[in-house]
Amino acid sequence: MHDIARPPHIEGHFESTDVVRDVVIGLSDGLTVPFALAAGLSGVVASAHIVVLxxxxxxxxGSIAMGLGGYxxxxxxxxxxxxxxxREESEIVERVHDEEEEIYxxxxxxxxxxxxxxPVLExxxxxxxxxxxxxxxxxxxLEEPAPNRAHRSALTIAFSYIAGGLVPLLPYMFVQDASSSLRLSVIITLLALALFGALKGKLVGTGWLRSAVQTVTIGGAAAAAAYFLARLLNAHHP
Structure with missing residues:
Protein backbone atom coordinates (compact mmCIF):
# COMPACT_ATOMS: atom_id res chain seq x y z
CA MET A 1 0.00 0.00 0.00
CA HIS A 2 1.50 3.30 -1.09
CA ASP A 3 1.51 6.32 1.21
CA ILE A 4 -0.59 9.20 0.01
CA ALA A 5 1.63 12.19 -0.63
CA ARG A 6 0.81 15.01 1.72
CA PRO A 7 0.86 18.58 0.52
CA PRO A 8 3.68 20.68 2.01
CA HIS A 9 2.82 22.48 5.22
CA ILE A 10 3.00 26.22 4.75
CA GLU A 11 2.66 28.34 7.86
CA GLY A 12 0.79 31.58 7.45
CA HIS A 13 2.74 33.80 9.81
CA PHE A 14 2.88 37.49 8.95
CA GLU A 15 6.52 38.56 9.04
CA SER A 16 6.63 42.19 7.88
CA THR A 17 6.03 43.51 11.39
CA ASP A 18 8.44 46.45 11.08
CA VAL A 19 6.80 47.73 7.91
CA VAL A 20 3.32 47.30 9.37
CA ARG A 21 4.39 49.14 12.52
CA ASP A 22 5.72 52.06 10.49
CA VAL A 23 2.59 52.24 8.33
CA VAL A 24 0.38 52.07 11.41
CA ILE A 25 2.33 54.87 13.12
CA GLY A 26 2.26 57.11 10.05
CA LEU A 27 -1.34 56.49 8.99
CA SER A 28 -2.87 56.62 12.45
CA ASP A 29 -1.23 59.95 13.28
CA GLY A 30 -1.79 61.24 9.74
CA LEU A 31 -5.50 60.53 9.92
CA THR A 32 -5.93 61.78 13.47
CA VAL A 33 -3.81 64.93 13.87
CA PRO A 34 -4.80 66.83 10.68
CA PHE A 35 -8.38 65.69 11.26
CA ALA A 36 -8.34 67.16 14.76
CA LEU A 37 -6.68 70.35 13.48
CA ALA A 38 -9.22 70.79 10.68
CA ALA A 39 -12.09 70.14 13.07
CA GLY A 40 -10.71 72.62 15.57
CA LEU A 41 -10.23 75.34 12.95
CA SER A 42 -13.72 74.71 11.56
CA GLY A 43 -15.08 75.76 14.90
CA VAL A 44 -13.57 79.25 14.63
CA VAL A 45 -13.15 80.07 10.93
CA ALA A 46 -15.61 79.95 8.05
CA SER A 47 -13.06 79.70 5.23
CA ALA A 48 -12.18 76.21 4.03
CA HIS A 49 -9.15 77.72 2.27
CA ILE A 50 -7.58 78.65 5.61
CA VAL A 51 -8.23 75.15 6.95
CA VAL A 52 -6.56 73.61 3.89
CA LEU A 53 -3.49 75.83 4.18
CA GLY A 62 4.27 66.37 10.86
CA SER A 63 5.58 64.06 8.15
CA ILE A 64 9.10 65.44 8.54
CA ALA A 65 8.98 65.16 12.32
CA MET A 66 7.49 61.67 12.26
CA GLY A 67 9.91 60.47 9.60
CA LEU A 68 12.86 61.87 11.52
CA GLY A 69 11.60 60.22 14.68
CA GLY A 70 11.33 56.89 12.90
CA TYR A 71 14.82 57.29 11.48
CA ARG A 87 29.86 42.65 24.05
CA GLU A 88 28.63 39.09 23.46
CA GLU A 89 31.50 38.37 21.06
CA SER A 90 33.92 39.46 23.78
CA GLU A 91 32.20 37.50 26.55
CA ILE A 92 32.22 34.11 24.77
CA VAL A 93 36.03 34.46 24.64
CA GLU A 94 36.79 36.09 27.98
CA ARG A 95 34.00 34.60 30.13
CA VAL A 96 33.43 31.18 28.57
CA HIS A 97 32.18 29.49 31.74
CA ASP A 98 29.64 32.23 32.48
CA GLU A 99 28.31 32.09 28.92
CA GLU A 100 28.02 28.31 29.11
CA GLU A 101 25.95 28.60 32.28
CA GLU A 102 23.73 31.15 30.56
CA ILE A 103 23.10 28.62 27.78
CA TYR A 104 22.00 26.04 30.37
CA PRO A 119 25.33 18.57 22.82
CA VAL A 120 23.75 21.81 21.65
CA LEU A 121 26.21 23.83 23.71
CA GLU A 122 29.16 21.91 22.28
CA LEU A 142 17.34 41.09 20.05
CA GLU A 143 16.91 40.57 16.31
CA GLU A 144 19.42 41.99 13.84
CA PRO A 145 17.86 45.03 12.11
CA ALA A 146 17.52 44.83 8.35
CA PRO A 147 20.03 46.80 6.26
CA ASN A 148 18.93 50.41 5.58
CA ARG A 149 16.13 49.91 8.08
CA ALA A 150 16.42 53.51 9.32
CA HIS A 151 15.96 55.06 5.87
CA ARG A 152 13.06 52.78 4.97
CA SER A 153 11.38 53.44 8.30
CA ALA A 154 11.66 57.21 7.86
CA LEU A 155 10.22 57.15 4.34
CA THR A 156 7.44 54.70 5.22
CA ILE A 157 6.28 56.72 8.22
CA ALA A 158 6.54 60.05 6.39
CA PHE A 159 4.60 58.95 3.30
CA SER A 160 2.02 57.12 5.41
CA TYR A 161 1.51 60.30 7.41
CA ILE A 162 1.04 62.34 4.23
CA ALA A 163 -1.42 59.81 2.79
CA GLY A 164 -3.43 59.74 6.00
CA GLY A 165 -3.32 63.50 6.48
CA LEU A 166 -4.76 64.30 3.05
CA VAL A 167 -7.92 62.28 3.72
CA PRO A 168 -9.60 64.68 6.20
CA LEU A 169 -8.58 67.70 4.07
CA LEU A 170 -10.17 66.48 0.83
CA PRO A 171 -13.65 67.96 1.53
CA TYR A 172 -12.11 71.35 2.37
CA MET A 173 -10.39 71.38 -1.03
CA PHE A 174 -13.69 71.10 -2.91
CA VAL A 175 -16.24 72.74 -0.60
CA GLN A 176 -15.69 76.38 0.33
CA ASP A 177 -17.80 76.45 3.47
CA ALA A 178 -15.80 75.14 6.43
CA SER A 179 -18.89 73.98 8.33
CA SER A 180 -20.15 71.87 5.40
CA SER A 181 -16.65 70.57 4.78
CA LEU A 182 -16.37 69.52 8.40
CA ARG A 183 -19.41 67.25 8.15
CA LEU A 184 -18.03 65.58 5.03
CA SER A 185 -14.58 65.35 6.61
CA VAL A 186 -16.00 63.60 9.67
CA ILE A 187 -17.76 60.99 7.55
CA ILE A 188 -14.80 60.36 5.24
CA THR A 189 -12.21 60.26 8.02
CA LEU A 190 -14.21 57.99 10.29
CA LEU A 191 -14.74 55.60 7.38
CA ALA A 192 -11.00 55.73 6.62
CA LEU A 193 -10.18 55.14 10.29
CA ALA A 194 -12.56 52.17 10.39
CA LEU A 195 -11.07 50.69 7.22
CA PHE A 196 -7.54 51.27 8.42
CA GLY A 197 -8.29 49.78 11.83
CA ALA A 198 -9.97 46.72 10.32
CA LEU A 199 -7.05 46.12 7.95
CA LYS A 200 -4.54 46.52 10.77
CA GLY A 201 -6.45 44.08 12.95
CA LYS A 202 -6.63 41.60 10.11
CA LEU A 203 -2.90 41.79 9.42
CA VAL A 204 -1.67 41.53 12.99
CA GLY A 205 -4.35 39.06 14.07
CA THR A 206 -6.02 41.11 16.80
CA GLY A 207 -9.50 41.03 15.27
CA TRP A 208 -10.71 43.42 12.58
CA LEU A 209 -13.86 44.62 14.39
CA ARG A 210 -12.15 45.36 17.69
CA SER A 211 -9.32 47.18 15.96
CA ALA A 212 -11.72 49.20 13.78
CA VAL A 213 -13.81 50.31 16.76
CA GLN A 214 -10.71 51.23 18.74
CA THR A 215 -9.23 53.29 15.90
CA VAL A 216 -12.47 55.14 15.19
CA THR A 217 -13.00 55.87 18.88
CA ILE A 218 -9.53 57.33 19.40
CA GLY A 219 -9.56 59.38 16.19
CA GLY A 220 -13.09 60.64 16.76
CA ALA A 221 -12.37 61.59 20.36
CA ALA A 222 -9.28 63.57 19.35
CA ALA A 223 -11.20 65.50 16.68
CA ALA A 224 -14.17 66.16 18.98
CA ALA A 225 -11.88 67.44 21.74
CA ALA A 226 -10.08 69.78 19.34
CA TYR A 227 -13.34 71.07 17.87
CA PHE A 228 -15.05 71.83 21.18
CA LEU A 229 -11.89 73.28 22.72
CA ALA A 230 -11.53 75.66 19.77
CA ARG A 231 -15.18 76.68 20.05
CA LEU A 232 -14.79 77.22 23.79
CA LEU A 233 -11.67 79.35 23.43
CA ASN A 234 -13.23 81.36 20.61
CA ALA A 235 -16.35 82.01 22.68
CA HIS A 236 -14.24 83.50 25.49
CA HIS A 237 -12.00 85.48 23.18
CA PRO A 238 -12.63 89.23 23.60
Whole structure:
Protein backbone atom coordinates (compact mmCIF):
# COMPACT_ATOMS: atom_id res chain seq x y z
CA MET A 1 0.00 0.00 0.00
CA HIS A 2 1.50 3.30 -1.09
CA ASP A 3 1.51 6.32 1.21
CA ILE A 4 -0.59 9.20 0.01
CA ALA A 5 1.63 12.19 -0.63
CA ARG A 6 0.81 15.01 1.72
CA PRO A 7 0.86 18.58 0.52
CA PRO A 8 3.68 20.68 2.01
CA HIS A 9 2.82 22.48 5.22
CA ILE A 10 3.00 26.22 4.75
CA GLU A 11 2.66 28.34 7.86
CA GLY A 12 0.79 31.58 7.45
CA HIS A 13 2.74 33.80 9.81
CA PHE A 14 2.88 37.49 8.95
CA GLU A 15 6.52 38.56 9.04
CA SER A 16 6.63 42.19 7.88
CA THR A 17 6.03 43.51 11.39
CA ASP A 18 8.44 46.45 11.08
CA VAL A 19 6.80 47.73 7.91
CA VAL A 20 3.32 47.30 9.37
CA ARG A 21 4.39 49.14 12.52
CA ASP A 22 5.72 52.06 10.49
CA VAL A 23 2.59 52.24 8.33
CA VAL A 24 0.38 52.07 11.41
CA ILE A 25 2.33 54.87 13.12
CA GLY A 26 2.26 57.11 10.05
CA LEU A 27 -1.34 56.49 8.99
CA SER A 28 -2.87 56.62 12.45
CA ASP A 29 -1.23 59.95 13.28
CA GLY A 30 -1.79 61.24 9.74
CA LEU A 31 -5.50 60.53 9.92
CA THR A 32 -5.93 61.78 13.47
CA VAL A 33 -3.81 64.93 13.87
CA PRO A 34 -4.80 66.83 10.68
CA PHE A 35 -8.38 65.69 11.26
CA ALA A 36 -8.34 67.16 14.76
CA LEU A 37 -6.68 70.35 13.48
CA ALA A 38 -9.22 70.79 10.68
CA ALA A 39 -12.09 70.14 13.07
CA GLY A 40 -10.71 72.62 15.57
CA LEU A 41 -10.23 75.34 12.95
CA SER A 42 -13.72 74.71 11.56
CA GLY A 43 -15.08 75.76 14.90
CA VAL A 44 -13.57 79.25 14.63
CA VAL A 45 -13.15 80.07 10.93
CA ALA A 46 -15.61 79.95 8.05
CA SER A 47 -13.06 79.70 5.23
CA ALA A 48 -12.18 76.21 4.03
CA HIS A 49 -9.15 77.72 2.27
CA ILE A 50 -7.58 78.65 5.61
CA VAL A 51 -8.23 75.15 6.95
CA VAL A 52 -6.56 73.61 3.89
CA LEU A 53 -3.49 75.83 4.18
CA UNK A 54 -3.12 75.12 7.88
CA UNK A 55 -3.70 71.43 7.31
CA UNK A 56 -1.10 71.19 4.54
CA UNK A 57 1.42 73.04 6.70
CA UNK A 58 0.76 70.62 9.54
CA UNK A 59 1.09 67.60 7.23
CA UNK A 60 4.43 68.87 5.93
CA UNK A 61 5.79 69.52 9.41
CA GLY A 62 4.27 66.37 10.86
CA SER A 63 5.58 64.06 8.15
CA ILE A 64 9.10 65.44 8.54
CA ALA A 65 8.98 65.16 12.32
CA MET A 66 7.49 61.67 12.26
CA GLY A 67 9.91 60.47 9.60
CA LEU A 68 12.86 61.87 11.52
CA GLY A 69 11.60 60.22 14.68
CA GLY A 70 11.33 56.89 12.90
CA TYR A 71 14.82 57.29 11.48
CA UNK A 72 16.37 58.06 14.86
CA UNK A 73 14.51 55.20 16.54
CA UNK A 74 15.66 52.70 13.91
CA UNK A 75 19.22 54.01 14.06
CA UNK A 76 19.13 53.68 17.82
CA UNK A 77 17.96 50.06 17.53
CA UNK A 78 20.77 49.26 15.07
CA UNK A 79 23.43 50.90 17.24
CA UNK A 80 22.13 49.11 20.34
CA UNK A 81 22.21 45.77 18.54
CA UNK A 82 25.77 46.36 17.28
CA UNK A 83 26.94 47.36 20.75
CA UNK A 84 25.38 44.30 22.42
CA UNK A 85 26.78 41.99 19.76
CA UNK A 86 30.31 43.27 20.33
CA ARG A 87 29.86 42.65 24.05
CA GLU A 88 28.63 39.09 23.46
CA GLU A 89 31.50 38.37 21.06
CA SER A 90 33.92 39.46 23.78
CA GLU A 91 32.20 37.50 26.55
CA ILE A 92 32.22 34.11 24.77
CA VAL A 93 36.03 34.46 24.64
CA GLU A 94 36.79 36.09 27.98
CA ARG A 95 34.00 34.60 30.13
CA VAL A 96 33.43 31.18 28.57
CA HIS A 97 32.18 29.49 31.74
CA ASP A 98 29.64 32.23 32.48
CA GLU A 99 28.31 32.09 28.92
CA GLU A 100 28.02 28.31 29.11
CA GLU A 101 25.95 28.60 32.28
CA GLU A 102 23.73 31.15 30.56
CA ILE A 103 23.10 28.62 27.78
CA TYR A 104 22.00 26.04 30.37
CA UNK A 105 19.76 28.63 32.05
CA UNK A 106 18.10 29.44 28.73
CA UNK A 107 17.33 25.79 28.09
CA UNK A 108 16.05 25.36 31.65
CA UNK A 109 13.33 27.87 30.81
CA UNK A 110 12.10 25.36 28.23
CA UNK A 111 12.39 22.39 30.66
CA UNK A 112 15.49 21.01 28.91
CA UNK A 113 17.96 19.51 31.39
CA UNK A 114 21.73 20.02 31.32
CA UNK A 115 22.47 16.59 29.85
CA UNK A 116 20.17 17.19 26.89
CA UNK A 117 21.44 20.75 26.40
CA UNK A 118 25.15 19.81 26.46
CA PRO A 119 25.33 18.57 22.82
CA VAL A 120 23.75 21.81 21.65
CA LEU A 121 26.21 23.83 23.71
CA GLU A 122 29.16 21.91 22.28
CA UNK A 123 27.88 22.51 18.75
CA UNK A 124 27.54 26.22 19.43
CA UNK A 125 31.05 26.39 20.87
CA UNK A 126 32.39 25.01 17.59
CA UNK A 127 30.65 27.84 15.74
CA UNK A 128 31.27 31.14 17.59
CA UNK A 129 29.08 33.16 15.21
CA UNK A 130 26.13 30.86 15.81
CA UNK A 131 26.83 31.04 19.56
CA UNK A 132 26.66 34.82 19.48
CA UNK A 133 23.51 34.69 17.32
CA UNK A 134 21.92 32.33 19.83
CA UNK A 135 22.75 34.57 22.79
CA UNK A 136 21.51 37.68 21.02
CA UNK A 137 18.20 36.04 20.23
CA UNK A 138 17.48 33.98 23.33
CA UNK A 139 19.36 35.80 26.10
CA UNK A 140 18.83 39.41 25.05
CA UNK A 141 15.76 39.01 22.82
CA LEU A 142 17.34 41.09 20.05
CA GLU A 143 16.91 40.57 16.31
CA GLU A 144 19.42 41.99 13.84
CA PRO A 145 17.86 45.03 12.11
CA ALA A 146 17.52 44.83 8.35
CA PRO A 147 20.03 46.80 6.26
CA ASN A 148 18.93 50.41 5.58
CA ARG A 149 16.13 49.91 8.08
CA ALA A 150 16.42 53.51 9.32
CA HIS A 151 15.96 55.06 5.87
CA ARG A 152 13.06 52.78 4.97
CA SER A 153 11.38 53.44 8.30
CA ALA A 154 11.66 57.21 7.86
CA LEU A 155 10.22 57.15 4.34
CA THR A 156 7.44 54.70 5.22
CA ILE A 157 6.28 56.72 8.22
CA ALA A 158 6.54 60.05 6.39
CA PHE A 159 4.60 58.95 3.30
CA SER A 160 2.02 57.12 5.41
CA TYR A 161 1.51 60.30 7.41
CA ILE A 162 1.04 62.34 4.23
CA ALA A 163 -1.42 59.81 2.79
CA GLY A 164 -3.43 59.74 6.00
CA GLY A 165 -3.32 63.50 6.48
CA LEU A 166 -4.76 64.30 3.05
CA VAL A 167 -7.92 62.28 3.72
CA PRO A 168 -9.60 64.68 6.20
CA LEU A 169 -8.58 67.70 4.07
CA LEU A 170 -10.17 66.48 0.83
CA PRO A 171 -13.65 67.96 1.53
CA TYR A 172 -12.11 71.35 2.37
CA MET A 173 -10.39 71.38 -1.03
CA PHE A 174 -13.69 71.10 -2.91
CA VAL A 175 -16.24 72.74 -0.60
CA GLN A 176 -15.69 76.38 0.33
CA ASP A 177 -17.80 76.45 3.47
CA ALA A 178 -15.80 75.14 6.43
CA SER A 179 -18.89 73.98 8.33
CA SER A 180 -20.15 71.87 5.40
CA SER A 181 -16.65 70.57 4.78
CA LEU A 182 -16.37 69.52 8.40
CA ARG A 183 -19.41 67.25 8.15
CA LEU A 184 -18.03 65.58 5.03
CA SER A 185 -14.58 65.35 6.61
CA VAL A 186 -16.00 63.60 9.67
CA ILE A 187 -17.76 60.99 7.55
CA ILE A 188 -14.80 60.36 5.24
CA THR A 189 -12.21 60.26 8.02
CA LEU A 190 -14.21 57.99 10.29
CA LEU A 191 -14.74 55.60 7.38
CA ALA A 192 -11.00 55.73 6.62
CA LEU A 193 -10.18 55.14 10.29
CA ALA A 194 -12.56 52.17 10.39
CA LEU A 195 -11.07 50.69 7.22
CA PHE A 196 -7.54 51.27 8.42
CA GLY A 197 -8.29 49.78 11.83
CA ALA A 198 -9.97 46.72 10.32
CA LEU A 199 -7.05 46.12 7.95
CA LYS A 200 -4.54 46.52 10.77
CA GLY A 201 -6.45 44.08 12.95
CA LYS A 202 -6.63 41.60 10.11
CA LEU A 203 -2.90 41.79 9.42
CA VAL A 204 -1.67 41.53 12.99
CA GLY A 205 -4.35 39.06 14.07
CA THR A 206 -6.02 41.11 16.80
CA GLY A 207 -9.50 41.03 15.27
CA TRP A 208 -10.71 43.42 12.58
CA LEU A 209 -13.86 44.62 14.39
CA ARG A 210 -12.15 45.36 17.69
CA SER A 211 -9.32 47.18 15.96
CA ALA A 212 -11.72 49.20 13.78
CA VAL A 213 -13.81 50.31 16.76
CA GLN A 214 -10.71 51.23 18.74
CA THR A 215 -9.23 53.29 15.90
CA VAL A 216 -12.47 55.14 15.19
CA THR A 217 -13.00 55.87 18.88
CA ILE A 218 -9.53 57.33 19.40
CA GLY A 219 -9.56 59.38 16.19
CA GLY A 220 -13.09 60.64 16.76
CA ALA A 221 -12.37 61.59 20.36
CA ALA A 222 -9.28 63.57 19.35
CA ALA A 223 -11.20 65.50 16.68
CA ALA A 224 -14.17 66.16 18.98
CA ALA A 225 -11.88 67.44 21.74
CA ALA A 226 -10.08 69.78 19.34
CA TYR A 227 -13.34 71.07 17.87
CA PHE A 228 -15.05 71.83 21.18
CA LEU A 229 -11.89 73.28 22.72
CA ALA A 230 -11.53 75.66 19.77
CA ARG A 231 -15.18 76.68 20.05
CA LEU A 232 -14.79 77.22 23.79
CA LEU A 233 -11.67 79.35 23.43
CA ASN A 234 -13.23 81.36 20.61
CA ALA A 235 -16.35 82.01 22.68
CA HIS A 236 -14.24 83.50 25.49
CA HIS A 237 -12.00 85.48 23.18
CA PRO A 238 -12.63 89.23 23.60
Missing amino acids: AGLAEIAA LAARGDAEHYASERL EIFEQYSVDRISAT ALKRNPKAWVDFMMRFELG
